[in-house]
Amino acid sequence: MKLDPSFIWTAFWQLLSAIPITLLITVVSVVVGFVIGIVVALIRIYKVPVLHPIAVAYVTFIRGTPMLTHLLLIYFGLPLIVDALAVKMGWSFRSSSIPMIGFAYISFSITSGAYMAEVIRSGLLAVNRGQLEAAYSIGMTTTQGLRRIVFPQALAASLPNLSNSVIGMLHGSTLAFTVSVVDINAKAQIVASTNWKFFEAYLAAAAIFWGLTFLIERLTAVIEKRIHVYHRGGVA
Template sequence: MQLDPQFILTAFLDLFQALPMTLLITAVSLIGGFIIAVPAALVRINRVPVLSQIASAYVTVIRGTPMLMHLFLIYYGLPILIDSVSRKLNLGFTSVSIPIVYFVFVAFSLTAGAYMTEVIRAGIQAVDRGQVEAAYSVGMTPVQTFKRIVLPQALAVSLLNLSSEVIGMLHGTTLAFTVSITEINGRANIVASTNWKFFEAYIAAALMFWGLTVLIERVTARIEKKINTFNRGGVA
């Protein structure tokens, strides 16, 4: 067997068909994860009775089990729950009508949420308590203080860890092919199956993921530079 550089280029160009799906899964999962992570981090920090224990259990279970397992549990388990509720309420609705990608969104959002909870929790705890007290002293409500003082600084502190979560979720989208979603990895399999040039197809997929990863790292570095410039009192 000989390496076919020309097919690597052919496969690389073909993989662009699957790029939108990969980016969509990544974006939706991260947004969903962030929506889960912020309240989960807050109830853990404030040790809200019952909710704190639930959030801790959620983080421990998700972080302690593989991402592929989350996908399979949601893919096979959530339809059972949906169909059961639909039958009891006589809704006449079945899970068959739900696009498979929605189950991927749910599974990956739960995964991202658990990891981002710990990142955001650490970021919030890193914010100087004196700034919070100063905000209260000028009449800010707890919600205003969190939105204007705490969360922006927590995200800035957590920037590098959050970028790692973005990259991790981008790479994790390759698991979606196990439930018939055609993302970059899935498209590479399809392209390779036409003439059994799997090595070249996977090289093309690896190059695409590497390029996206480098782009994320560059964007993160630029944002970090602007934040550091702003913190020093300069012009971002």
């Protein structure tokens, strides 16, 4: 078996068409997961009755089980729930109407939410509680204090970990092929199946993932720089 450098280039160009799907899965999962993470983090910090133990159990279970397991549980379990509710409520909607990528969105968002919750919680706890007390002293409500004072500082403290979470979701999106979603890795397998040059195809896929990861890291560095300038009172 000889390496075929020309096919790496050929595969690279063919794999570019799968980048939008991979990015879409990543962006949706990160955005929805971030929202879930904020809610769960606040529930845990303020120990909201009833919801607090549920939030703890959610984070513990998701972080303690593989991402692929979450996807398979959603893929096989969600249709049972949807169809049972449809029969009970008289809906015409059935689980067969859910697109395959929908299972990836739901599963990865749930997974992302648990990890984001811990990142956000650590960021919020890193902000001195006196900041919120100072907000109260000038007449702000808790919501205003969190939004205007605490969250911006927590975001700055959490940015490196948030960046790692985004990269983790980008790489984790490759699991979507198990539910027939054609992402970059799945496309590589399809491209290589015509001539069995899997090594070359996956080298091309690795190059694309490295490039996307590098862009995320550079974007994070730019954001960090602007945040630090802002905190120093400079002009970005």
